Amino acid sequence: MxxxxxxxxxxxxxxxxxxxxxxxxxxxxxxxxxxxxAIPLGIIATRNRWVELIVMTVASVLxxxxxxxxxxxxxxxxxxxxxxxxxxxxxxYSLLPILRNTFLGIRGVxxxxxxxxxxxxxxxxxxxxxxxxxxxxxxxxxxIRTAAVIVIGTATLAAMIGGGGLGDFIIxxxxxxxxxxxxxxxxxxxxxxxxxxxxxxxxxxxxTPRGLRIPSKE
Amino acid sequence: MLELKNLTKVYGQAxxxxxxxxxxxxxxxxxxxxxxxxPSGCGKTTTLKxxxxxxEPTSGEILINGSSTTELNAVELxxxxxxxxxxxxxxxxxxxxxxxxxxxxxxxxxxxKRRQRTLGLMEMVGLEPDVYADRYPAELSGGQQQxxxxxxxxxxxxxxxxxxxxxxxxxxxxxxxxxxEMKQLQQKLNKTIIFVTHDIDEAIEMADTIVLMKDGQIVQxxxxxxxxxxxxxxxxxxxxxxxxxxxxxxxxPVADVMxxxxxxxxxxxxxxxxxxxxxxxxxxxxxxxxDAKRFVGLISANQIMRNRGKNKTxxxxxxxxxxxxxxxxxxRDATAALANEVQVLCVVDRKRRPVGLVSRTTLLQGLVNxxxxxxxxxxx
Numbered sequence: 010m011x012x013x014x015x016x017x018x019x020x021x022x023x024x025x026x027x028x029x030x031x032x033x034x035x036x037x038x039x040x041x042x043x044x045x046x047a048i049p050l051g052i053i054a055t056r057n058r059w060v061e062l063i064v065m066t067v068a069s070v071l072x073x074x075x076x077x078x079x080x081x082x083x084x085x086x087x088x089x090x091x092x093x094x095x096x097x098x099x100x101x102y103s104l105l106p107i108l109r110n111t112f113l114g115i116r117g118v119x120x121x122x123x124x125x126x127x128x129x130x131x132x133x134x135x136x137x138x139x140x141x142x143x144x145x146x147x148x149x150x151x152x153i154r155t156a157a158v159i160v161i162g163t164a165t166l167a168a169m170i171g172g173g174g175l176g177d178f179i180i181x182x183x184x185x186x187x188x189x190x191x192x193x194x195x196x197x198x199x200x201x202x203x204x205x206x207x208x209x210x211x212x213x214x215x216x217t218p219r220g221l222r223i224p225s226k227e
Numbered sequence: 228m229l230e231l232k233n234l235t236k237v238y239g240q241a242x243x244x245x246x247x248x249x250x251x252x253x254x255x256x257x258x259x260x261x262x263x264x265x266p267s268g269c270g271k272t273t274t275l276k277x278x279x280x281x282x283e284p285t286s287g288e289i290l291i292n293g294s295s296t297t298e299l300n301a302v303e304l305x306x307x308x309x310x311x312x313x314x315x316x317x318x319x320x321x322x323x324x325x326x327x328x329x330x331x332x333x334x335x336x337x338x339x340k341r342r343q344r345t346l347g348l349m350e351m352v353g354l355e356p357d358v359y360a361d362r363y364p365a366e367l368s369g370g371q372q373q374x375x376x377x378x379x380x381x382x383x384x385x386x387x388x389x390x391x392x393x394x395x396x397x398x399x400x401x402x403x404x405x406x407x408e409m410k411q412l413q414q415k416l417n418k419t420i421i422f423v424t425h426d427i428d429e430a431i432e433m434a435d436t437i438v439l440m441k442d443g444q445i446v447q448x449x450x451x452x453x454x455x456x457x458x459x460x461x462x463x464x465x466x467x468x469x470x471x472x473x474x475x476x477x478x479x480p481v482a483d484v485m486x487x488x489x490x491x492x493x494x495x496x497x498x499x500x501x502x503x504x505x506x507x508x509x510x511x512x513x514x515x516x517x518d519a520k521r522f523v524g525l526i527s528a529n530q531i532m533r534n535r536g537k538n539k540t541x542x543x544x545x546x547x548x549x550x551x552x553x554x555x556x557x558x559r560d561a562t563a564a565l566a567n568e569v570q571v572l573c574v575v576d577r578k579r580r581p582v583g584l585v586s587r588t589t590l591l592q593g594l595v596n597x598x599x600x601x602x603x604x605x606x607x
Contacts, residue, residue, distance in 0.1 A: 119316070119319075120314075121316035122317070125316030125379075130303070130306030130307075130334075131333060139318075144319065144320055220322070220363030221365075
């Protein structure tokens with residue numbers, strides 16, 4: 010089987026690369042859009058209790074819907090099949106980790122630091138970008154990382170509604186009972202998840218302010 | 228410099244409301260070190276935070292240099308008031324210099340000038356700039372961190388600095404050290420400081436004026452010495468602790484030994500009438516007061532007699548020196564004041580109205596009584 014897998018990989022290399030690119034699109038667009046939406050929402054949620062309640066509840070509910078069900082739900086919701094419903098579903102799916110980490114990251118900034126910032130005469134906005142965001146940034150990146158890893162996995166299911174990506178190999182392999190085809194989709198997906206996780210954790214460390222990397226003396 | 232007028236803060240609404248600060252008035256002079264003290268929940272921190280509008284007053288006014296802060300932009304106001312908070316609250320992602328320079332930066336002061344000042348300030352509190360400038364707060368000990376916290380409040384050269392239990396989280400040795408440094412720094416830079424603490428020893432050590440609060444109201448506002456020697460009521464006595472109130476010449480006030488209710492005469496009384504009153508009250512001295520009953524001078528029977536027939540008015544005969552002491556002046560200090568030819572001192576209240584007289588004899592008698600009392604206590 011190992012032999013036949015490698016043979017297949019050689020034979021269908023171009024297809025695999027194409028599916029991988031397709032898969033990356035299925036991950037990058039939802040994650041990018043979700044970051045654009047969830048980070049500001051997470052920040053607003055730390056400022057307003059009602060926003061917090063509504064936004065966190067909605068995101069948590071979305072997260073509890075099984076991923077396959079969420080993808081399938083797109084069809085009766087009128088989005089049909091193909092890339093578009095897959096992107097929407099994956100976008101919704103990546104909201105919560107980013108939202109939650111942004112919220113917790115900003116809320117987690119020491120109260121005395123926030124009080125000092127305001128007491129020194131920073132405006133709300135200055136406090137946010139000079140103090141809260143830099144301190145919360147590693148946590149926010151952590152949320153994006155979690156979302157990315159989840160979405161890389163979930164995106165393989167997008168093939169079920171015609172979304173394309175590495176899932177196509179897996180679905181076909183399942184239908185034809187061909188393990189090598191299943192592996193052709195599963196192994197690159199797993200490697201992609203590991204690679205993205207590695208890169209983002211590196212970014213997380215890189216963006217951690219130097220002063221926060223030092224273990225405290227106290 | 229700073230005036231609080233009918234300042235009130237109410238939390239909650241209607242029946243469930245809580246009066247955190249209840250209609251307080253306070254005047255703070257330039258260069259004065261005022262310590263707000265009281266048990267937790269007495270409103271001291273709320274009062275402090277209303278000054279820089281971290282807490283908005285429910286009613287009343289805060290005036291800085293005569294102008295109300297209510298209309299001012301809170302952000303602008305805070306940049307002109309130094310603020311040191313209890314849990315230090317340094318920005319962990321900023322270096323020490325960046326932490327110190329935050330307010331000058333927000334005020335867009337010249338980068339070169341502000342850096343120079345920062346380094347000078349660091350040297351002043353013993354944080355060697357070469358060593359510490361580019362370090363991060365996490366690399367410093369708690370005491371060093373709060374030094375930086377104090378520098379951060381001083382960096383933009385505000386006249387007024389608010390300190391909210393700044394040394395509460397430090398160990399006792401570091402705390403003592405910082406208290407001493409802070410007091411020296413304040414005297415050197417002549418800053419007005421409002422300082423909140425619940426530690427009476429800290430208050431006595433540092434304050435020019437101690438403002439003792441309870442249930443949102445000021446119970447007594449006076450110098451440490453006056454509070455120690457002349458506690459306004461039993462609550463103050465209890466809060467200070469009896470052991471700090473022990474009677475000794477060093478801290479016993481003249482109020483404890485003075486002759487009360489001295490004979491007072493108004494300025495337009497004729498010398499003859501004064502003499503007659505002295506005779507009636509068997510007094511050797513009379514206190515001459517103005518229309519507002521304030522001290523003008525002392526006159527003795529001898530002086531009037533010496534000027535007999537010279538047709539002088541009473542005011543011309545007066546001892547014009549300011550022979551007054553306050554009721555909280557200690558016996559020791561009063562004795563020193565009596566050393567030069569002065570025979571009698573007039574004890575006056577805050578508005579310079581006479582409340583008593585002391586002579587060397589009365590002081591001596593007072594000391595003897597105290598001696599007896601403490602000895603008899605010792606026997607029991």
